[in-house]
Amino acid sequence: xxxxxxxxxxxxxxxxxxxxxxxxxxxxxxxxxxxxxxxxxxxxxxxxxxxxxxxxxxxxxxxxxxxxxxxxxxxxxxxxxxxxxxxxxxxxxxxxxxxxxxxxxxxxxxxxxxxxxxxxxxxxxxxxxxxxxxxxxxxxxxxxxxxxxxxxxxxxxxxxxxxxxxxxxxxxxxxxxxxxxxxxxxxxxxxxxxxxxxxxxxxxxxxxxxxxxxxxxxxxxxxxxxxxxxxxxxxxxxxxxxxxxxxxxxxxxxxxxxxxxxxxxxxxxxxxxxxxxxxxxxxxxxxxxxxxxxxxxxxxxxxxxxxxxxxxxxxxxxxxxxxxxxxxxxxxxxxxxxxxxxxxxxxxxxxxxxxxx
Amino acid sequence: xxxxxxxxxxxxxxxxxxxxxxxxxxxxxxxxxxxxxxxxxxxxxxxxxxxxxxxxxxxxxxxxxxxxxxxxxxxxxxxxxxxxxx
Numbered sequence: 282x283x284x285x286x287x288x289x290x291x292x293x294x295x296x297x298x299x300x301x302x303x304x305x306x307x308x309x310x311x312x313x314x315x316x317x318x319x320x321x322x323x324x325x326x327x328x329x330x331x332x333x334x335x336x337x338x339x340x341x342x343x344x345x346x347x348x349x350x351x352x353x354x355x356x357x358x359x360x361x362x363x364x365x366x367x368x369x370x371x372x373x374x375x376x377x378x379x380x381x382x383x384x385x386x387x388x389x390x391x392x393x394x395x396x397x398x399x400x401x402x403x404x405x406x407x408x409x410x411x412x413x414x415x416x417x418x419x420x421x422x423x424x425x426x427x428x429x430x431x432x433x434x435x436x437x438x439x440x441x442x443x444x445x446x447x448x449x450x451x452x453x454x455x456x457x458x459x460x461x462x463x464x465x466x467x468x469x470x471x472x473x474x475x476x477x478x479x480x481x482x483x484x485x486x487x488x489x490x491x492x493x494x495x496x497x498x499x500x501x502x503x504x505x506x507x508x509x510x511x512x513x514x515x516x517x518x519x520x521x522x523x524x525x526x527x528x529x530x531x532x533x534x535x536x537x538x539x540x541x542x543x544x545x546x547x548x549x550x551x552x553x554x555x556x557x558x559x560x561x562x563x564x565x566x567x568x569x570x571x572x573x574x575x576x577x578x579x580x581x582x583x584x585x586x587x588x589x590x591x592x593x594x595x596x597x598x599x600x601x602x603x604x605x606x607x608x609x610x611x612x613x614x615x616x617x618x619x620x621x622x623x624x625x626x627x628x629x630x631x632x633x634x635x636x637x638x
Numbered sequence: 639x640x641x642x643x644x645x646x647x648x649x650x651x652x653x654x655x656x657x658x659x660x661x662x663x664x665x666x667x668x669x670x671x672x673x674x675x676x677x678x679x680x681x682x683x684x685x686x687x688x689x690x691x692x693x694x695x696x697x698x699x700x701x702x703x704x705x706x707x708x709x710x711x712x713x714x715x716x717x718x719x720x721x722x723x724x
Contacts (some may be wrong), residue, residue, distance in 0.1 A: 424718065429649040429688035444722055445650070453647065461687040472687060480687060481651075505721055509650065512698050520724050537724075538651045554651025 355412030451511030531558030
């Protein structure tokens with residue numbers, strides 16, 4: 282049991298009097314033997330607790346390192362399900378998706394490519410960066426004109442075969458949906474207002490970059506910036522719509538879902554898929570000005586802005602623009618100045634305010 | 639009674655709309671509408687991203703009522719009523 286003096290000297294976990302001072306006090310010539318022993322015992326106790334704490338610290342480091350290494354080493358597995366046109370998830374498991382028919386094979390292959398894109402280009406291990414398994418359900422609902430991320434998995438409808446064909450037929454759609462999972466695990470951008478439009482934009486940006494990466498297409502090529510080009514049905518094409526969205530020219534007449542081209546046209550009442558055109562255009566302009574491929578420095582810089590730890594769930598366009606500029610300032614490559622200027626110019630063109638230099 | 643169902647959201651972000659007079663509703667559709675009016679669902683959005691969201695407007699002798707229905711709470715039989723107009 283602690284003596285009154287010991288109780289004042291430490292509380293068992295932290296020390297009011299530095300241990301070195303306790304040692305000096307224990308050696309004081311004017312102390313009674315009893316009080317000298319109290320100080321000496323207190324000093325020895327602090328040393329013992331210090332060693333215990335250090336042991337715990339080292340043990341936790343070893344554990345943390347091994348958990349991180351285990352997560353980095355874990356490879357995501359894929360699971361494909363068939364909803365059979367019902368709206369019940371995940372549906373019936375497809376035993377051999379790599380040989381299970383065109384739709385299952387394509388989704389299996391493309392989803393694997395998205396995971397490979399994240400791994401090789403961005404150094405990310407799956408949706409959660411810890412090798413989370415990738416789950417996809419096909420044939421969802423009757424004439425279901427949509428694809429979505431439900432918080433845990435990707436889901437694809439077959440469209441009506443007139444306006445839209447099967448939603449898994451566009452590479453960028455699969456990249457888009459998987460990226461919603463990545464955003465959920467990073468900034469968790471709230472799905473409303475500017476943060477919601479940013480959430481949507483990031484899925485389009487990474488979806489488009491993935492599409493261009495697969496096709497080895499440079500940023501200068503217009504087709505690589507079309508979102509949903511592969512799912513447009515015959516009726517939509519007949520009317521002149523060759524995509525849902527065009528990241529370079531969001532208001533173009535060939536878009537079935539035209540979008541505003543600058544922040545001056547931001548519509549606070551619009552769906553998040555409308556206002557996403559503004560940051561979409563910023564990324565496309567930035568990538569083109571940077572030169573080369575969007576899937577090299579441009580998407581890496583955008584990824585750094587998303588994962589740098591400073592992007593909040595309620596981020597505005599201006600907050601994200603600042604995050605991209607911060608990422609450019611952190612850039613260590615020889616093209617740092619060029620990238621920083623391209624970032625600044627892109628946000629300036631779409632009229633999103635940036636902090637002054 | 640006349641109903642109007644508006645859909646927004648989804649990956650495409652293209653709105654869709656559909657309207658029906660009471661005489662055009664099947665018994666199952668009618669029952670689904672009555673169920674929603676009797677127990678309106680919470681309007682909180684469905685989890686995840688790219689989900690649909692519906693607004694149902696019902697006009698009858700009692701007046702005009704509007705319901706916000708997230709995709710997960712939308713009866714499947716009513717979800718097919720809104721169509722995209724090219």
